[in-house]
Amino acid sequence: MTAAGGRTGRPPLTEARRTEVRREIARAAVDLFVTHGVTSTTGEQIGRAVGLSARTLWRYFPTKESCVTPLFSEGIDTLTAFLREWPSGEPLDRALDAWLTTGPDLTGGPDEATVRALVRLTRTEPGLRAVWLQTYDEAEPAFARALAERSGLPPDDLRVTIRAAMFNAALRAAVEHYAWRDAAARTPQVARDERATAKRELEATLRQALATAAEGVR
Structure with a gap:
């Protein structure tokens, strides 16, 4: 035709x-x-x-x-949206409570256990590790723009750059900590109640990591 x-x-x-x-x-x-x-x-x-x-x-x-890049980047996108929508002057823990209540997809994947297994593979597979790190490297400017909008500072301001790097590192460290621990006891075929528990564990780890990175942010 x-x-x-x-x-x-x-x-x-x-x-x-x-x-x-x-x-x-x-x-x-x-x-x-x-x-x-x-x-x-x-x-x-x-x-x-x-x-x-x-x-x-x-x-x-x-x-x-x-x-597998979309599975990595979509989880990062949820945090970028949170940083952009985080009301100025509101404590991080309160903003995180409201955000997590909406049930954001923190891993970006269809099955958290499977994505967790994928993140574990980045420890032993150089090709996947490179993709994993590149995804976070490309995410940092997005974090900077979100924090700049919130603070009223230019995206290239040193304070914004450092905070973006801290949030970026905190998110990666949280997901890796969550994925890598107890690896031998976890498989993609976890039961529904185990997946719910895993999600709560990830949220708790993410909350702790971001709270550390956000110290001093107003």
Whole structure:
């Protein structure tokens, strides 16, 4: 079929659909990585899991390890939104209570146990570790902009830069602490009540880490 302007083939994907496809790829990749290991997983396998060819898959992500980026970055996005919406002058613990009550997806993934297992893999898989650290490196300017909006300071102000770095480090440390401890006793096939307990543990760890980073922020 030829469009009015002479264009043929499938219509381009909307940005929303591209985002959803990236999420689908990320979910498939993490399931395969956790189940079979990173080395034993290929781009072709990830693509097949979501109905894409390997050639199409590489249009979305440059490497198989980078396929999990949305699972890392979406959790960071929730904190960026919180920092932007944190009312000036309100204590962090009170703001966190209100935020956590809404049930934000702190891991960005469909199953916290699976994402926790993925984070544990970043300890032993250099490719995943690089993606994990790059995600946080790219998140820091977003934290800085959110804190700058809140404080009325320019995003490149040294105080904003340092606070953004502290929040960034606190979030990564909290998630890693949560994911890495008791690793031998945890599997992706946890029961529902265990997942609820795990979420409360993550929230408690995140609260402690951010409270430490936020000392002196008004």
